[in-house]
Structures are given as C-alpha cells and as structure tokens.
Amino acid sequence: MPILRQWAERHPEKIAARVAFSKDILTYGELDRRANGVTQILVWMGLTVGDGVAIMLDNDLTYFELLWGARRHGVYYTPVSTHLQSDEAAYIVRDSGAKIFFVAARFADTVRALKANNTNRCAIFVIGGSDDGSFDYAAELSRFDRMIEIGDGPVGKDFFYSSGTTGKPKGIKQPLFSSVRQAQASGDWVRSNFNFAQDTVYLSPAPLYHGAPLRFTMRTLESGGTAVIMTKFAAEPALAAIARYRVTHSQWVPTMFFRLLALPAEIRARYDLSSHRCAIHAAAPCPPVLKEQMIEWWGPIVWEYYAGSERNGATCISTAEWLAHRGSVGRACVGTIHILDEAQNELGPGQIGDVYFDGPQFVYHNDPEKTARSRNALGWSTIGDVGYVDEEGYLYLTDRRSHMIISGGVNIYPAEIEHRLALHPQVADVAVFGIPNPEYGEEVKAVVQLKNPSQASPALAQDLIAFCRAELSHVKCPRSIDFEPELPRQENGKLFKHVLKQRYLQPA
Structure with a gap:
C-alpha cells in the first residue's frame, strides 16, 4: 500500500502541509484523494511507467498532490525554477521529455514559448485557470474525484536540472524506485540522523523547485509529519513561523543564517524557539564563524549535510561533531568516500584530491560524455568537488574542481x-x-x-x-x-x- 494512503487512513484529518501565515492547509485525507486524482489524470493522458511531467509553480500546496500522484504512477517529475526566462523554462520542459507540463497561470510567457516549439507534443495543464486552449487543472482534477485502487509497482522520482552555470542546464536522472519499500529505504539516512517522525513539524523557507526543500518536505510527509512552507524567505517571519507552528525541524542555507543573525537582538529574542530541535543546513559552504554564531544562538541543534542533486553519496555532521572537527561536512551516511588524485590513485588522510563516492548511480540526461567523465574505472562517481578526509573519516571540502x-x-x-x-x-x-x-x-x-x-x-x-x-x-x-x-x-x-x-x- 502506498505510504501516503497508510497515513491518510491512520489520521485523515491531520495537517500534512500548510502555507505559513495563510489559511491554505492540506490534510492527509485531502492530499491522498487529490494525489489519487492526479494519478488518474496521468493514466487518462496515456503516461506509463518511466514517462515524465514538469512542474512550474510557486510554493503552493498543489505541488504535493502532483508529486504524490506522479510517484504512484511511476513517473519522473521535473521541478522548473520560477526565476527562469520563458525560453529557458521551455527548454527544460522539452529536454526532459515531459509528457505533461503543470504550470501556474502567471507563467503564461513560458506556456507561449513552449507552444511555439512543442516538439514533445507536451500537454499543458494550467493551475489557476486557462483561456488559451490548455487544460484547466482544477476542472480536470474534479472529474477524477472518485478514489481508485492503485497496484504496487515502480515509484516515481524527482528529475532535477542543474543550475546551468556553464552552457545549458543538464538533467540528473536516477533509476526509478522499484517498489514502495525501496523508496522508503532511500530516506532512512534522513530519519536516522535527523529523527524525522510523526511528530515532525518541518519548516521549508526555500522554493520547492530546489532539491533539498522538495526532498525534505517529501521525507516529512513520508514520516507522517507536517510540512510548513513559506512563500518567500524573510528573516523575522521565519522566526515567527517557528514560534507559531511549533516547528521541530527546519532547513537553511548560509545566506539565510546571515540574514537571521543581522536581526537586532531584541527581535531575535522576541520569538519562542523552544520547539526547535533540528536545524539543518547545506547547499553552499558555510563560513565557520557564521556557523559558530548560529550554534551560540540556537544551541547544539545545528546539523550539516553534504550531497548533490546527483544523490551519489551524502555526509552529515552534528553540532558536537562539528565543534570537534571544525569545518568538516561530516562522515559518509550514504555510500563510501574516496579521495583520488588526477591519476585516479586513492589518497590518504589529509591529502587533497577529487571527492568520489561509491554510492547510487545517476546519469546526466542526453549527455553520455559528461556522465562518463563523472565516473572512474571502478564505477565510483564525482560531482566535481575537491577535498580531503581526516584520520577519523570526516570530509573537508576545499572547493569545486571547476573553481x-x-x-x-x-x-x-x-x-x-x-x-x-x-x-x-x-x-x-x-x-x-x-x-x-x-x-x-x-x-x-x-x-x-x-x-x-x-x-x-x-x-x-x-x-x-x-x-x-x-x-x-x-x-x-x-x-x-x-x-x-x-x-x-x-x-x-x-x-x-x-x-x-x-x-x-x-x-x-
């Protein structure tokens, strides 16, 4: 049975997700029913296991029903940044091979750009109404309000695109999960290290089209907790959200830490953060002095992890470990770390080289050469970071090879x-x-x-x-x-x- 259905049957009225400081909430029962309708839309449109959809939305609860509907049908889902130009967004939709594009009405320019060169014959479902001949998402979803049983099979997965810092963005694709059990197991490292559980209230202050915010909100829902999403990050409202919703877990990037610390002391002291027991940060290097200031303020609840959109490996580190290994991003919790020199020889502790993992495999979509460059002869993969490990296996990143x-x-x-x-x-x-x-x-x-x-x-x-x-x-x-x-x-x-x-x- 799909994990979402299990939670919906156990506590249908529990809030699965909400938009901070608004009346927008989604219970587990509602989420399960609406995701079931999305799956039926995919079947109706002829999508089969391994096909894909693309999603271009602001931080909206609709995101979650689309993701769960795609997962149930064994379909890849590609989030598209809302800050891309229309031609850039349309390129990702086409390159991903998406059969359906779910898009907010305000991105009409992207819809026009896609229609001008719709080589995939991609169907367009507009959230918020449509008068240009596209499907009206709300109207179509209402046609599939009756619940149907969905058999076990492959589980859909995210299919992210890189930022495109050189050339066109590249899609990063992994094999689908073969079963619900395998999909659940992929999140074990999150649950075991950060203690995600039914009582988790997770604050996501960042856009859902980014890997970490989307994946961690989904881990929250897999665990039966509640996800609180902000429409846009601002420092004081983030503190207010922790206090108001009794947030237990959260995720940040260093620039958010900087803006939080820039708040006057009287504002920082205004909010009750006593419910907050796990503040996770990643995505960009965090200057040690900045992290020390956050630890001094929030206490020993600051966790860091290192992983890429490629998901070929991961490390994590607690506050106590970090204070003993200042500057480290932790020890491996997914895969095994290998530091290699330019001749592909494995290096010892303290020696700087390219960071490889022998973890899960991935490919760069439509780019076999880049995929091949990310591998060595043993099948270990790198995402281009450089660093070293100490005698205890803690990883320290020095930079990216390209930098x-x-x-x-x-x-x-x-x-x-x-x-x-x-x-x-x-x-x-x-x-x-x-x-x-x-x-x-x-x-x-x-x-x-x-x-x-x-x-x-x-x-x-x-x-x-x-x-x-x-x-x-x-x-x-x-x-x-x-x-x-x-x-x-x-x-x-x-x-x-x-x-x-x-x-x-x-x-x-």
Whole structure:
C-alpha cells in the first residue's frame, strides 16, 4: 500500500502541509484523494511507467498532490525554477521529455514559448485557470474525484536540472524506485540522523523547485509529519513561523543564517524557539564563524549535510561533531568516500584530491560524455568537488574542481580565501575566482559585498587584502578587490560565480 494512503487512513484529518501565515492547509485525507486524482489524470493522458511531467509553480500546496500522484504512477517529475526566462523554462520542459507540463497561470510567457516549439507534443495543464486552449487543472482534477485502487509497482522520482552555470542546464536522472519499500529505504539516512517522525513539524523557507526543500518536505510527509512552507524567505517571519507552528525541524542555507543573525537582538529574542530541535543546513559552504554564531544562538541543534542533486553519496555532521572537527561536512551516511588524485590513485588522510563516492548511480540526461567523465574505472562517481578526509573519516571540502585557480603552477582553492574574507567585520558576502594574468596564467580576484556599501573605497580594498595576507600565503590572496552592492545568489545560497567572472573575461 502506498505510504501516503497508510497515513491518510491512520489520521485523515491531520495537517500534512500548510502555507505559513495563510489559511491554505492540506490534510492527509485531502492530499491522498487529490494525489489519487492526479494519478488518474496521468493514466487518462496515456503516461506509463518511466514517462515524465514538469512542474512550474510557486510554493503552493498543489505541488504535493502532483508529486504524490506522479510517484504512484511511476513517473519522473521535473521541478522548473520560477526565476527562469520563458525560453529557458521551455527548454527544460522539452529536454526532459515531459509528457505533461503543470504550470501556474502567471507563467503564461513560458506556456507561449513552449507552444511555439512543442516538439514533445507536451500537454499543458494550467493551475489557476486557462483561456488559451490548455487544460484547466482544477476542472480536470474534479472529474477524477472518485478514489481508485492503485497496484504496487515502480515509484516515481524527482528529475532535477542543474543550475546551468556553464552552457545549458543538464538533467540528473536516477533509476526509478522499484517498489514502495525501496523508496522508503532511500530516506532512512534522513530519519536516522535527523529523527524525522510523526511528530515532525518541518519548516521549508526555500522554493520547492530546489532539491533539498522538495526532498525534505517529501521525507516529512513520508514520516507522517507536517510540512510548513513559506512563500518567500524573510528573516523575522521565519522566526515567527517557528514560534507559531511549533516547528521541530527546519532547513537553511548560509545566506539565510546571515540574514537571521543581522536581526537586532531584541527581535531575535522576541520569538519562542523552544520547539526547535533540528536545524539543518547545506547547499553552499558555510563560513565557520557564521556557523559558530548560529550554534551560540540556537544551541547544539545545528546539523550539516553534504550531497548533490546527483544523490551519489551524502555526509552529515552534528553540532558536537562539528565543534570537534571544525569545518568538516561530516562522515559518509550514504555510500563510501574516496579521495583520488588526477591519476585516479586513492589518497590518504589529509591529502587533497577529487571527492568520489561509491554510492547510487545517476546519469546526466542526453549527455553520455559528461556522465562518463563523472565516473572512474571502478564505477565510483564525482560531482566535481575537491577535498580531503581526516584520520577519523570526516570530509573537508576545499572547493569545486571547476573553481580552482592555477597561478604560476600553484593550485589555489577560492573557498579558503572566501572564508577568510568573510571574517572581516565589514564584509557581508564575497566571491573569489581567477582572472587572466599574462605572466602567471591566472591571478586571484575578489568581489565583495559590504554590509554598508557606501564604505567601498580603494583604501578598504587594500585593508581587505592585508587582512587576508595576515593568515594566508600571499600567493593565495587577491591581487585586487572590487565591490558590488549585492552578489548574484540563488535562493538556495549557491553563488552564480560565472556571472561575475564573465565580466572580467570580456575584451576591454
């Protein structure tokens, strides 16, 4: 029996999901019934196991009925970022091979772009009404209000696309779960490390089209808990949501931590956070000083994990472990870590190399060459990160291979420099990357966002360089620093470093 049906039968009136500070709620009974209707729509439209759908919605409870309906029918589901341009979003829908595109009415430009080149003959279901000949989702769903029994079989899975920092976005695809039991087992590491259970109230302040927010809300529902989603992150409302809904679990990225810590002390003290027992962060490197400040405020409830959308492996680390292994992202909880040099030799503790896992397999959709480059001869896979393990097996990430700067033959990892500059009291955010240098090949460049942008000056740039040199080798430190009012980051905390770097690669 599908896990959602089990929870719906046990407590049909329990709130499965809600939108914070609104009247929008979805009980387990309602979610089960509506997901059943979605599955019937998929059958009616002729989708079979292994087909796909795409979803472009704001943080809306409709997301959950679409995901559960797709899972029950053994169908892949591809979330599409609501911040993409219409042609970019339409490309993902086409490239994924989606047979149905579920889209909010406000993204009419994307619908038009898809219809202009609908090579997949993809059906379009509009949430919020349609007058352009597309299917009206609400009207069609109402036709399938009668519950039907759905037999056991393969379980659908997410099919995410990368951010597209170089070239077109790439789809990351894994085999479907063969059964409900296997689907449940894939989340065991979440339940065992973070104690997701029936009493979990999980706050998701980030967009559901990102991997971690979507997957952790689904883990919450698999566990019989309640997911609370915010329509948009803001620091004080996030604290208010924890207090109001008695949130037990939450997930964050470092930029959210920064904004929370920027709140005045009297506002931070205003909210009762006593229900909060597990604050998880991931997605982007967290400067150690920032994490220490969060631990000082929230106590030993801060957990970190490291994993990619590829899901080829994962690590996690508790507060107590992190304080003993400062800067680590933890030990493996999915797969086994291997650190390899460029000749594919396995390295020992403390030696920096490419991070590989011997965990679950994946492919880059329509890109066999990139898939092959992610593997070694033993079938271990990498997502491009560089790091080392200590004697106890704790992983430390130094940077991504693609971010590495080679200056005069010396390998330089920007993350180390970014962490140092982030300690400066005037720095709010920083990006470090390589730019061309006629003598050394590349030189180190830093772009800094200040807490007070009006303080930007050549003198402050020199002060920051000196601040960096006080702790790091001079060869690692920036030769020059520029200032920007705000750095280009996604809501999940990932920095669009290529956007900044491209400015310095253009001809003068």
